[in-house]
Amino acid sequence: MADSSDRGDKPVARLLFKPRQKAKPVEPANEATEDTAPQSEQPSPEKPPLDQLRAFLANQNHMFTCGGSIPIVERPEPTKPQRAPTRDRLSNRLTTDEPRTSDPITIRWDVADMKGGTGQRGNPCDKITLPLAPGSENDIQRLLDGTQPATFGRGREDVYDETYRKALKMDTTTFCSTFDPYSLGIVDTIAQVLLPSIVDSSTHRSVRAELYKLNLYTSPSGKFKKHVDTPRSPSQFGSLVVCLPLEHEGGQLKVRHEGREITYDWGTSSTKPDFATIRWAAFYSDCEHEILEVTSGHRLTLTYNLYAMRGTGRLTGVSQTLDIAHLPLYQAVSNTLSKDPFDGKGGTLGFWCSHAYAFNDPIETPLPDTLKGVDAVIWEVFQKLNLNPTISAVIELEDEWHWLENWADLEPYKSDVEAHKLWELAVPTKQVAGKEFGVFIEQYYQELPESLRLNEIFTSWGRYLDEKTQWLTTPAPKSELQIAYAAYGNQASAETIYSHCAILVDFPAKGGA
Ligand SMILES: O=C(O)CCC(=O)C(=O)O
Ligand SMILES: [Fe+2]
Known part of the structure; x- marks a missing residue:
């Protein structure tokens, strides 16, 4: 649950970074410097179109969360058949003209200790139905008795710390409920808003919602401070929270x-006319979220992990409605690229993804299926323009991580030739793009000079992005472990972690340039 930004610093902390102003101990021919040096500092004729596109992208506002509410309606006669469905003449699909409502929600759970007689009539499980019938508000105590303190992930451990998270929980092995996010249309809505299906896309994705926990945040001070949700697998893209009707503020x-x-x-009281309502919210799970303190009553939620799946999944009404070619972003990208921002010399166009993506499995490759928000749109735009985009984890080396800072650092190397060679072998650029996702673990041997060894690691993991790379966005402030290498044979363990990544398009140089 809690983020794990402290991970991974150690293995990559002593990277070789060659500061650019010190990058030329050997005088090269003049023309080579002319080609690359001015590009990052001085305005050049090819910059304005890219700047326009950058400004356009900066103003893109994509949904990162959606939510809704569903009234709970008790059917007067449970045996009476529902109003007959009618056929919608246009779509010829079965439909009812009633607004979507839910039956009351029943929760059943295992009763651990029978001695105290908490189970109903000696049954090993108990149940409540929400909203609670008037006068039965104290029944909530039985539910509380069936819960356990909720832990959360800190670093690599599950910890219980009430100053960060004060909540009670039930695991799915000990409870079940009649709530179904599919039949109430919630999963459909999430799919349309957070993972829209795009006309002509090779990526047909849908959503699977998997029940994860029952949570009770009770007053005083039930809360969960800011965190991101730990992905359970690389295909998890989001989380769904469903709040059932119990009085709270x-x-x-x-x-x-x-x-x-x-x-x-979602604070509510039984005196409110809309008390009997299910309220829900879904969000990309890399989005920071928190639950403020509950000041009275009990806040009861069911949480679900949301996975992206190929195909139509269990959606009821999959329709590919979003035509990328009609989006203003498509027009903006295609106008910019028609002017060739690289002036025939070729180069790489990079888009730092706005969201983080999980990876921990060398076999399961969840991208592009789990691309979120603007990242999904830019990917589809590049695809539509036949630009052959790729998605890579990109390491951005920070300036303070340099090791080979001064030419004088090479003093110990005997000959000038050896020193020059080493300097050239130091990391040539700040950015390395991975060939594929997955944590790359390397044993770190001491026999080779560190520069050679790290270069070897970087080049087997990925490729250096040269200084002609044009970035359309800035990287998200937080970046996570991409490469681990273990000193002295201690294997670093790889777990599911976030990786900031980029969508890259390579433009070959035009003939003769
Ligand atoms: O219960 C909620 O509102 C959400 C809880 C949450 O953020 C979590 O379990 O990670
Ligand atoms: Fe969460």
């Missing part, structure tokens, strides 16, 4: 992405 869920924040305030 506070406990607002706040979801954030790139400076934007959406608040879901």
